[in-house]
Amino acid sequence: MGRMAGARVTGRVLGAVAAAHVLPAGTWLPPVRRAIAPSLCGPGAADHVALTFDDGPDSASTPYFLDALDALGVRATFFCVGEQVRRHPRVAREAAQRGHEIACHGWCHRNQLLRPGPVGAELRAARDLISDVTGRPPRWYRPPYGVLTGQGVLAARRARLTPVLWSVWAKDWTAGVTAGDVLRVVGPGLRGGATILLHDTDAYAQPGSWRATLAALPRIVGACRAQGLRVGPLGAHAAGA
Numbered sequence: 478m479g480r481m482a483g484a485r486v487t488g489r490v491l492g493a494v495a496a497a498h499v500l501p502a503g504t505w506l507p508p509v510r511r512a513i514a515p516s517l518c519g520p521g522a523a524d525h526v527a528l529t530f531d532d533g534p535d536s537a538s539t540p541y542f543l544d545a546l547d548a549l550g551v552r553a554t555f556f557c558v559g560e561q562v563r564r565h566p567r568v569a570r571e572a573a574q575r576g577h578e579i580a581c582h583g584w585c586h587r588n589q590l591l592r593p594g595p596v597g598a599e600l601r602a603a604r605d606l607i608s609d610v611t612g613r614p615p616r617w618y619r620p621p622y623g624v625l626t627g628q629g630v631l632a633a634r635r636a637r638l639t640p641v642l643w644s645v646w647a648k649d650w651t652a653g654v655t656a657g658d659v660l661r662v663v664g665p666g667l668r669g670g671a672t673i674l675l676h677d678t679d680a681y682a683q684p685g686s687w688r689a690t691l692a693a694l695p696r697i698v699g700a701c702r703a704q705g706l707r708v709g710p711l712g713a714h715a716a717g718a
Contacts, residue, residue: 521714559603650682
């Protein structure tokens with residue numbers, strides 16, 4: 478093989494390797510995700526909406542969400558960060574005892590693309606801690622920021638976790654966000670089969686941002702029910718698909 482031909486082959490190989498690691502990083506963008514990996518949006522039953530929360534547990538905020546969900550008669554999926562479970566094990570355990578689904582959001586809230594680390598070891602550590610604290614092994618995995626790299630996919634598979642992102646996000650982590658802002662962003666995506674991403678803590682967001690989410694929660698659930706949609710965790714969502 479000549480030098481130029483060899484260079485072309487090498488370029489194609491390197492390009493494929495780069496794509497395997499870089500393209501999944503765009504999966505946090507809903508249009509990109511729908512185009513290259515629609516299953517990551519968490520599509521489910523046509524009469525069901527999956528309600529999910531990221532970044533907890535947090536003793537300062539998560540209990541308010543648990544009480545609100547009890548009042549609404551709704552169960553949800555909480556994607557918990559390992560280091561947060563270590564800090565607030567009682568809250569994670571209580572969420573599970575109240576019937577919510579506890580899923581894995583990694584060990585720390587690190588962007589896999591910008592700060593790659595020992596993803597496999599950290600994911601297993603988070604999975605094992607969640608299992609120990611709640612008594613149930615997690616089923617789902619959502620990477621921080623929704624950045625799912627090739628390394629992350631492989632690590633999830635080895636940990637027997639299914640990657641799931643979302644189809645609707647509230648952008649509820651920003652400074653000055655209000656309940657009205659949350660509703661305006663989420664509203665257009667509230668349809669059958671949707672997976673909603675909210676946050677039950679400001680641990681990795683602007684201080685106090687969770688309060689807007691909490692205030693918007695009854696209206697989000699009400700909007701779904703007004704369309705005849707059931708609201709629940711990912712497990713029920715996927716089971717009915």
